[in-house]
Amino acid sequence: xxxxxxxxxxxxxxxxxxxxxxxxxxxxxxxxxxxxxxxxxxxxxxxxxxxxxxxxxxxxxxxxxxxxxxxxxxxxxxxxxxxxxxxxxxxxxxxxxxxxxxxxxxxxxxxxxxxxxxxxxxxxxxxxxxxxxxxxxxxxxxxxxxxxxxxxxxxxxxxxxxxxxxxxxxxxxxxxxxxxxxxxxxxxxxxxxxxxxxxxxxxxxxxxxxxxxxxxxxxxxxxxxxxxxxxxxxxxxxxxxxxxxxxxxxxxxxxxxxxxxxxxxxxxxxxxxxxxxxxxxxxxxxxxxxxxxxxxxxxxxxxxxxxxxxxxxxxxxxxxxxxxxxxxxxxxxxxxxxxxxxxxxxxxxxxxxxxxxxxxxxxxxxxxxxxxxxxxxxxxxxxxxxxxxxxxxxxxxxxxxxxxxxxxxxxxxxxxxxxxxxxxxxxxxxxxxxxxxxxxxxxxxxxxxxxxxxxxxxxxxxxxxxxxxxxxxxxxxxxxxxxxxxxxx
Numbered sequence: 455x456x457x458x459x460x461x462x463x464x465x466x467x468x469x470x471x472x473x474x475x476x477x478x479x480x481x482x483x484x485x486x487x488x489x490x491x492x493x494x495x496x497x498x499x500x501x502x503x504x505x506x507x508x509x510x511x512x513x514x515x516x517x518x519x520x521x522x523x524x525x526x527x528x529x530x531x532x533x534x535x536x537x538x539x540x541x542x543x544x545x546x547x548x549x550x551x552x553x554x555x556x557x558x559x560x561x562x563x564x565x566x567x568x569x570x571x572x573x574x575x576x577x578x579x580x581x582x583x584x585x586x587x588x589x590x591x592x593x594x595x596x597x598x599x600x601x602x603x604x605x606x607x608x609x610x611x612x613x614x615x616x617x618x619x620x621x622x623x624x625x626x627x628x629x630x631x632x633x634x635x636x637x638x639x640x641x642x643x644x645x646x647x648x649x650x651x652x653x654x655x656x657x658x659x660x661x662x663x664x665x666x667x668x669x670x671x672x673x674x675x676x677x678x679x680x681x682x683x684x685x686x687x688x689x690x691x692x693x694x695x696x697x698x699x700x701x702x703x704x705x706x707x708x709x710x711x712x713x714x715x716x717x718x719x720x721x722x723x724x725x726x727x728x729x730x731x732x733x734x735x736x737x738x739x740x741x742x743x744x745x746x747x748x749x750x751x752x753x754x755x756x757x758x759x760x761x762x763x764x765x766x767x768x769x770x771x772x773x774x775x776x777x778x779x780x781x782x783x784x785x786x787x788x789x790x791x792x793x794x795x796x797x798x799x800x801x802x803x804x805x806x807x808x809x810x811x812x813x814x815x816x817x818x819x820x821x822x823x824x825x826x827x828x829x830x831x832x833x834x835x836x837x838x839x840x841x842x843x844x845x846x847x848x849x850x851x852x853x854x855x856x857x858x859x860x861x862x863x864x865x866x867x868x869x870x871x872x873x874x875x876x877x878x879x880x881x882x883x884x885x886x887x888x889x890x891x892x893x894x895x896x897x898x899x900x901x902x903x904x905x906x907x908x909x910x911x912x913x914x915x916x917x918x919x920x921x922x923x924x925x926x927x928x929x930x931x932x933x934x935x936x937x938x939x940x941x942x943x
Contacts, residue, residue: 509561606760
């Protein structure tokens with residue numbers, strides 16, 4: 455008999471693969487500025503692209519709550535619909551207003567990704583979490599790489615018009631839309647619907663064992679609060695005599711979890727890097743094609759954006775996979791490692807901006823994405839190490855929200871026509887400076903942590919030596935009992 459986790463995992467992987475199979479993605483800017491849509495660079499960069507950032511930000515928290523309340527599956531179906539509407543409009547619609555509406559629907563599709571990554575935890579046993587997470591994340595990267603490679607081959611070898619790539623992407627979205635309908639409907643969720651026999655009950659029984667492991671993890675990560683204990687769901691049930699919490703109770707627990715989680719110094723440091731770097735990553739990835747279009751216009755030269763996206767995705771996936779075999783004490787060297795790699799990212803962005811050569815731009819972009827995916831994997835592990843599944847969703851939701859909030863501010867000031875509305879090269883100069891600032895922040899944090907740790911160790915050593923001297927001095931003089939024994943002898 456097959457394992458019960460296989461059926462939903464296979465369906466979810468099929469859905470994830472076809473959702474991310476987008477041959478048109480590497481050529482989106484060239485398509486919008488080409489003869490099919492005939493939009494100007496100012497319209498694309500300053501009026502259309504910013505709408506995705508704003509939509510994603512506004513929709514993220516409501517979608518987070520709706521995903522949990524509706525038990526994931528309806529939101530997955532909504533995501534499939536959003537992708538279909540997005541690419542149908544990409545094929546048929548014309549004009550700036552229509553493209554802005556398209557970006558809004560794409561914002562819905564990206565905001566609902568939380569349903570894809572959290573659904574599987576509601577229908578499989580905790581013992582299979584790591585396995586199914588690896589499958590789901592790997593298949594999305596594979597779909598993205600296959601889509602980019604397919605698009606490039608069709609453009610370079612078969613000379614297929616860019617409009618046909620969009621049609622293929624639409625067809626892929628339609629295929630993906632079929633899978634969620636056959637997924638089993640979860641009977642529980644992270645907050646609103648807590649099944650009596652859910653994982654909370656199992657974890658409550660396992661708490662004495664988990665407590666031992668927890669103390670070890672807290673010492674390593676410098677956390678002073680237990681972040682992976684499932685006490686809140688149990689308290690909620692005892693308080694209300696029910697397995698279902700209302701919105702006010704859920705919001706209260708979310709706030710308490712938020713305060714408790716971010717009081718952990720290590721988690722806070724990695725979360726700050728996550729939010730800052732993801733903001734910059736989104737900006738660079740969103741506008742890289744515009745930079746390439748200025749360096750080497752697609753109307754006059756053959757472009758290789760698809761190959762670049764494929765290589766950067768696969769190299770990033772390989773780096774993310776390989777980091778699991780690297781033994782580093784991230785609790786000690788984490789801040790300094792983030793500083794060094796942030797410097798590499800900043801240099802890559804500066805090279806894209808200053809050396810106006812398409813091959814340098816491509817190579818820098820590959821390095822940029824690979825390093826980011828490497829670090830985000832490390833950050834994901836470091837943050838999730840002491841979190842239960844519910845707090846995992848909360849922390850990564852908050853980190854993403856902060857990243858989007860900062861990205862929106864950066865977009866309004868730098869990109870949007872309502873703000874400075876800068877050209878693409880000054881934009882990338884600012885993005886490079888932004889990552890250099892991140893490197894400086896973590897350099898200061900790393901040096902401070904190193905100095906603090908050295909002082910702490912320095913004060914502990916003399917104390918221990920004084921104690922040992924006191925003990926040895928005490929050994930030189932017999933105790934009263936021993937004196938009594940001597941006199942009797």
